[in-house]
Amino acid sequence: MAQWPDLPAHRREAGRGLSAADAETDMSVVVHPAALVSPVSRSAPTTVFYGIAHAGAGVGAWSDVAAAMPTNMELRAIRLPGRETRHAERAHVDSAAAIHEIAATIAADVRAHGVPFLVVGSCSGALLGRSAVTELARAGAHPAGLIVIRQPSALASQAPQPPLSDLPREALRGWLARHGMMRREFIDDEALFNLFEPVIRADLRLGERYRAEPYPLGCPVTVVWRPGDDGGFAAYAAWANDTTAPVHLVTADSAGDLLRDEARRIAATLAAAAARGKASRSAALAGVGWENQLIA
């Protein structure tokens, strides 16, 4: 397993517990036919984004962003077990299995279609996406970028204590509402909350058990953050430690659900990230750079 000589101490710490076996790349997992869905299909996309949603969410979380994408770009959403049409399947209980399924699903699609692609993750989905990018790169599939939405770098954040996944029901409802993770009418609807609660807890547990990858990415990273989010600016800026390529910071000064209420701006951010990714392929990596763009 290769070592990175300039690996910061905290990153080495974060990577402890990984074994040589973790570096093995096996894309032989059978891809579930419902694991990848295009909410809005394009006839001949020149760029594809693979979206991994926040805790408890699936393909539906991306529908508005997918609809707002430029016509030459398509957003394909990952559907993990335990939600939507895969509701009857048991949700992943460890992040490695989830990451492996995500990477294998993307790899199969990339093999089939072969257009430039980027990975985008919302909240804990961004952590899974970050590790999936690593796994994909090991398999020779290199994304043109990673976009993380409202998720601090795992290298700079600690899992909340007590764990969110163990919060009593009413406390979990309160946390979801405060953080804009779910619309109030869904939180208050007993039948809907009964549907979402198990997979929300399972996904939160995945995030709590997630261990940061000790190896930096080679692709540009775009970070969308919202002032007031847990960890503050420093936790988001720490994504600079996750890649050897440029990092771009986008400030979303909006109180709403970004994927729903700011779908057009998020779509524009994704398109800009694709353009940067394309440019970075023809230019020498310039190290970490910053752009701060206010999107609302």
Added chain:
Amino acid sequence: MADHEDTTNKGVEKKPEVVAKQAANPGGRDELALSLLADILGRPVRANADFFALGGNSVVAMEWTARLRTEAQLDLSPVVVLTAVTVGEALAQARAR
């Protein structure tokens, strides 16, 4: 499948063609139900389609089931819509109730 610039224009007004279909075929509740969903999504809807592959989400599920109640007298839970493999399967579950 055709490109769709935007499916956020989810009108709540009952369109004339929906009313006409209901009048012409009062027993065709599935057809009406699919028309209502197509109206919300702004795109054609097939019964064998994955609700989410049509651009559906929780908000759409709530709106569709509300309109099914008022315009098609069909009681369909949003939970069924969000977990059925296809739109047609969701409607079949509603009929079986």
